[in-house]
Amino acid sequence: MWPVFWTVVRTYAPYVTFPVAFVVRAVGYHLEWFIRGKDPQPVEEEKSISERREDLKLDELLGKDHTQVVSLKDKLEFAPKAVLNSNLPEKN
Template identity: 55%
Template sequence: MWPVIFAAIRTYLPYVTFPVAVVIGCVGYNLEWLVRGDRQQPYEERGIPERREERLLQELAARGGDGTQELKLHTLRS
């Protein structure tokens, strides 16, 4: 009798586990939404490369350096 029961479980297990996993996922998603609240991150208009270039230009302007000159390694350490 046990081999018949195990064969039936092995055969129909995917049909049972998928709906259970969907229900658990939906419950977890909604619980997380309730805990975190409706705090969405603001939309960034500029991408990371644009923000990095702007920051590097600001650092260069703050140092008073000339952007056309090469920086030497010993000047960067100070």
């Protein structure tokens, strides 16, 4: 008799466990909200790091005058002049 019982339980286990799990979860959910009290206040979504970075870049760009740009000669100041002029003939 026991082998037949365990075969039936094993065969119909999904049909029994799902409704039991559903009822247990529903009772637990409502019990949790009964203990906590009223619904929590909605939380405002925070901006992501990339959105904050873009906002900072836009704020920085708003304060600049885009007609004033650095010349290319001034951008080459990082390299020593001796290296750049090593192949040029010396002027007397």
